[in-house]
Amino acid sequence: MYDPKLHSHLYRQLDQLKKGQTKSKNGQAHFELRLASNYPTLYELLGELYGSRMEIQPLVEEVVLVLHNYYKTRKADLKKLDIKREKNPDWLLNQKWVGMMLYVDHFAEDLKGLKGKITYLEELGVNFLHLMPLLKCPDGENDGGYAVSDFQKVEPRLGSMDDIVEITKEFRKKDILLGLDFVMNHTSDEHDWAEKAKSGDPKYQEYYFMFDNRDVPDQFEQTMPEVFPEAAPGNFSFDEASGKWVMTQFHNYQWDLNYYNPQVLIEMLSAALFLANQGVDILRLDAVPFVWKKLGTACRNEYECHVILRLFKACFQIVAPGVAFIAEAIVRPHEIMKYFGEGKYSGRECDIAYNATSMALYWEALASGETNLLQRVTSNIPEKPYRTTWINYLRSHDDIGLGFDDEDIYALGINAIEHRKFLIEFYSGKYPGSTAMGAPFGMNHKTGDARISGTLAALTGLEKAIELDNQELIDVAIGRILMLQAIVLAYGGLPMLYSGNEIGLPNDYSYQKDKEKSYDNRWMHRPLMDWKAAERRNKKGTVEHRLFHGMKHLIKVRKSLTEFADLNSFKLEPTENKHIFSFLRWDYNGNRTLVLANFFNGNQFVKQEILHRIGLNTLKLKDAISQSTPTYFHDLIELQPYQCYWLRESSS
Numbered sequence: 001m002y003d004p005k006l007h008s009h010l011y012r013q014l015d016q017l018k019k020g021q022t023k024s025k026n027g028q029a030h031f032e033l034r035l036a037s038n039y040p041t042l043y044e045l046l047g048e049l050y051g052s053r054m055e056i057q058p059l060v061e062e063v064v065l066v067l068h069n070y071y072k073t074r075k076a077d078l079k080k081l082d083i084k085r086e087k088n089p090d091w092l093l094n095q096k097w098v099g100m101m102l103y104v105d106h107f108a109e110d111l112k113g114l115k116g117k118i119t120y121l122e123e124l125g126v127n128f129l130h131l132m133p134l135l136k137c138p139d140g141e142n143d144g145g146y147a148v149s150d151f152q153k154v155e156p157r158l159g160s161m162d163d164i165v166e167i168t169k170e171f172r173k174k175d176i177l178l179g180l181d182f183v184m185n186h187t188s189d190e191h192d193w194a195e196k197a198k199s200g201d202p203k204y205q206e207y208y209f210m211f212d213n214r215d216v217p218d219q220f221e222q223t224m225p226e227v228f229p230e231a232a233p234g235n236f237s238f239d240e241a242s243g244k245w246v247m248t249q250f251h252n253y254q255w256d257l258n259y260y261n262p263q264v265l266i267e268m269l270s271a272a273l274f275l276a277n278q279g280v281d282i283l284r285l286d287a288v289p290f291v292w293k294k295l296g297t298a299c300r301n302e303y304e305c306h307v308i309l310r311l312f313k314a315c316f317q318i319v320a321p322g323v324a325f326i327a328e329a330i331v332r333p334h335e336i337m338k339y340f341g342e343g344k345y346s347g348r349e350c351d352i353a354y355n356a357t358s359m360a361l362y363w364e365a366l367a368s369g370e371t372n373l374l375q376r377v378t379s380n381i382p383e384k385p386y387r388t389t390w391i392n393y394l395r396s397h398d399d400i401g402l403g404f405d406d407e408d409i410y411a412l413g414i415n416a417i418e419h420r421k422f423l424i425e426f427y428s429g430k431y432p433g434s435t436a437m438g439a440p441f442g443m444n445h446k447t448g449d450a451r452i453s454g455t456l457a458a459l460t461g462l463e464k465a466i467e468l469d470n471q472e473l474i475d476v477a478i479g480r481i482l483m484l485q486a487i488v489l490a491y492g493g494l495p496m497l498y499s500g501n502e503i504g505l506p507n508d509y510s511y512q513k514d515k516e517k518s519y520d521n522r523w524m525h526r527p528l529m530d531w532k533a534a535e536r537r538n539k540k541g542t543v544e545h546r547l548f549h550g551m552k553h554l555i556k557v558r559k560s561l562t563e564f565a566d567l568n569s570f571k572l573e574p575t576e577n578k579h580i581f582s583f584l585r586w587d588y589n590g591n592r593t594l595v596l597a598n599f600f601n602g603n604q605f606v607k608q609e610i611l612h613r614i615g616l617n618t619l620k621l622k623d624a625i626s627q628s629t630p631t632y633f634h635d636l637i638e639l640q641p642y643q644c645y646w647l648r649e650s651s652s
């Protein structure tokens with residue numbers, strides 16, 4: 001809204017910026033336009049965070065100067081791309097994007113090696129790469145890089161910032177997106193700020209939450225849950241050097257940043273803009289629900305976390321509007337939605353969020369062979385703002401949290417505690433008949449709660465089937481994997497594969513012998529790429545060939561179906577068969593696809609009549625995956641065990 005006072009400040013600041021302007025204006029008009037439209041927002045949001053404690057005007061000015069500096073140094077080709085994406089703000093929703101996440105060193109040793117392996121990803125159809133944390137981090141324990149020691153340097157083992165710049169240039173030519181982590185909740189205890197805080201510098205002690213004794217930490221502990229109850233119990237660690245207690249919600253070497261201090265906000269904003277200016281397309285904002293801490297609360301999902309994200313978004317809209325944010329918020333469904341922004345900030349927070357709810361529910365449905373809970377919870381997920389999108393996935397580098405609400409389980413007449421116990425036992429292979437080879441992660445003995453670790457191959461029973469050399473079980477597991485992938489690829493959003501899943505890599509148990517990893521069984525599902533196994537994708541009949549080509553085919557078909565773009569065109573279509581998960585996708589040119597997926601290890605049927613009710617002409621239906629008509633049995637459509645159909649009306 002126009003505010004005369006703010007407008008006069010804006011004029012003053014624009015004059016100030018012009019004075020500093022020397023050579024070419026380098027698109028200054030765009031900066032000014034974007035600044036003008038976001039100026040009141042900067043005031044409002046900085047005011048919300050710090051207004052009760054300080055004068056906001058000087059803070060706004062400081063932030064704008066930072067933004068201007070990053071704008072000035074942003075390369076011309078990136079500015080061009082920004083404008084292209086501003087003109088086509090739906091660019092991320094396109095069905096052409098297919099992602100993969102990987103650790104550079106596990107996949108190709110280092111960044112130079114990665115460049116040589118891009119053709120493998122292209123062969124599969126991947127065109128969005130999320131590289132796991134690669135900034136400088138401590139030797140030894142570093143939580144897989146999620147303990148950053150320098151936000152401007154790449155971990156020397158992996159390469160340099162120049163390598164990143166080069167990769168982004170090459171990717172732009174090939175229309176491949178690069179995503180990097182931005183670990184905004186904490187730094188490593190070896191970060192320069194932490195080192196200074198350890199040595200007693202009061203300025204830097206204010207960058208963290210540091211206390212002389214246990215008084216305040218004990219009060220916090222009363223309401224703060226534990227992230228890693230087994231490996232890192234409690235939320236504070238004693239720092240010998242300073243003699244203080246430091247807030248460390250994750251591991252003791254991951255020091256929580258104090259965003260009550262506006263300098264922290266400005267430093268972290270600068271760090272994010274620095275990465276953007278290297279040519280990164282997407283920033284994965286790590287652990288966002290944790291960034292604001294408040295005594296007497298769980299210190300998760302606090303309102304101020306959202307204010308910080310809105311502020312980051314507004315600042316990026318001014319400097320680098322072509323860069324998208326992923327919220328890493330693996331929380332309850334109604335909380336996840338908030339990271340897309342609410343009210344007047346709807347769609348103005350994060351562009352992408354992990355669809356962690358569906359992910360956990362697919363695993364639940366696979367174990368139980370029934371889709372009631374999946375349908376029920378999905379039907380209650382509110383529609384996300386237009387132009388925001390999901391990351392749909394089955395596995396990531398993290399554990400699987402069973403993040404759905406107990407009330408939903410009880411509503412189906414199932415005992416929630418027993419059901420969660422069943423799922424943990426099922427995926428640990430302890431439940432009778434289960435062929436899964438995962439393991440419980442983060443068992444909280446106080447609450448009985450746990451999450452699940454294991455690769456896609458381990459959890460679907462493929463690893464066990466191969467171990468037993470049992471062809472029938474191998475077929476079942478491959479069926480499960482391809483069905484789950486077909487759902488993820490059709491759902492609406494960016495499908496994200498985890499490296500190695502495309503050839504069914506099994507668990508990696510070597511972490512157990514490494515003392516820096518042995519306490520964290522998430523390492524079991526982060527195997528090193530097995531290039532020998534990958535070679536077998538070229539040999540017909542091998543597991544690798546069946547999986548790789550199965551996925552490659554699904555990806556290719558997905559990219560050809562415009563109704564798979566994420567236009568919020570998604571509707572559950574219950575089939576009266578509890579084993580079948582079913583939803584409709586459409587575009588606005590009359591193309592429609594009905595997805596039917598059988599979670600049961602036995603044939604299942606859907607009445608044609610149900611498809612007629614949806615308005616589909618069954619005489620014209622073809623499965624886009626197999627390019628053939630579905631199997632009919634009288635007036636029923638038949639699905640094999642773990643079969644997934646993408647049913648479309650063919651024009652012929």
Ligand code: GLC
Pocket residue numbers: 143146147183250286287328397398
């Ligand atoms: C995120 C990461 C996880 C890491 C944590 C702390 O949840 O996905 O791997 O341990 O943040 O940075």
